[in-house]
Amino acid sequence: MKLAVISCIHGNYEALDAVLSDINAQKADQIYCLGDLVGYGPYPNEVVDRIRSLAIPTCQGCWDEDIVEGLNACECSYPSQLAEQRGKLAHEWTNTEIRPDVREYLATLPLSLKRDNLCFVHGSPNSQHEYLLPSMDGFAALERILSTDADVLFCGHTHVPYVRELEGAKLSVTVKNPAQAEASQQFQVALKRIINAGSVGEPRHGRPNATYVLYDTETTQVTLREVAYEYAKTCLAILEKGLPPIFAWRLARGMEFAERADDPSHVCER
């Protein structure tokens, strides 16, 4: 079965439309969405309507949660003061724009989805706000996957797609009990993978193109797809709808609207 995994659409309808067309052309059997349907982009309601109309299984992203619960960011959410101010502007705009039924839908989204040996989350199994960066410590990365009981963990949130394989990991556990002799046990962990789908609507890989992932459940083959779309239309809508013009400038350069995660050792406290 061929799965398509999309993430971080951020109200960018043009990008979503292009990605759905590409998924159709690739003949995927099922689509999963890792959240962040809204935030920064000019079409939050339209993006949610499209996802709902296609009944795409979707988990809740950090922006989706913020629109439901209100802003309550950990320091990792905004790596700079400038990014924080822009993030707040985007949040306020989205909060005003969004329809009540869309907000209610976002509130119903689960934090994770499971399918056989696959797990789907937005940030990490711990939180929608935690980044699983490709440079994250191997032990911590393994711990995140093991906590899900899955072999493959799909995530988004970093906006840069990647595949990380954790192979041949050995875990050694030593139990010290004063009454008994010290007992040690070793576990061999089977191959585990973290697959980051990148971002449909707010890429951070230096080009404006949308990214998503195809996964073949039979062969376990992963294909990172990069899809060109008419980003100028989204940029124009950003300006017309009164969002900060710098969002359009950054989107056109694949620089993301405002955020940037750069600390792989940070444990999100949200």
Added chain:
Amino acid sequence: MQSFDLTLVAGPPGVGKTTWISQFLKDSSRPLFYLYPGGQESVDLARIGYRFPWVSLVSDDRAATVLADLPGQSQVFIELGFHLDLESPFLTALPGRRIAVVPPSLEKSEWHSWADEVMPGNHSQTWGSGKLPAIWKSPLTGQVFDPPSLDEALIELTGGAYGQVVRLKGIFELPDGQAFYVDFVEGLPGIEYTELKLPRWLQGRPDRFSGLEIVGCNLEQKRIAQTLLASCLADDVLIQYQRQYQQLQSEETEQEVMV
């Protein structure tokens, strides 16, 4: 008879006029003077002062008085911004050696006709006199920047987010008390950051010059100012940072004493 050396230096923005002059300011055995007409509170003036504290910086209003009464063996450098008319009566009346610093590829220009000597500089862009770029200056004295915000703002500025930037130079204060000189020339790779060797300022807002100068076209001044302001630290945040750095500094001093 004139008992001092006067050197006038001109050229397009970003070509390296200040850098060319700087090579002669290292020798403090002779009285040295630096003038930048029209550059009151300028980044270049401050940078020269920070880097070569023995050089006398002469403001426009004191120029006539200082030039009339120079000590013997003085060496005077006058840096002429690209926006100045080299044929103006004031400049033509000045007796001295005329140096033009120009891009190596430029073979003929008003600077060539004006100069006694032509020096090769950076591969910067040149402009015809009928289509000069604008200069935008923002004094920033007392402002301290959030470092990652400053990085982002500079990437956006030099990337053209607020209009075409041909040249950018600035002096910025950071919360650890250090000040940096930042330099960008369109067409040259990257943004250059140089730490200024100044005492760390960890008590309130720095009372020394910092500022930004941008040469460019179609500059969106209001948006640039908003971005800079959004990158500056508020009083309470600055106090918090400075307390941390003071603590760190005192711990380092204690360790040095123990060693």
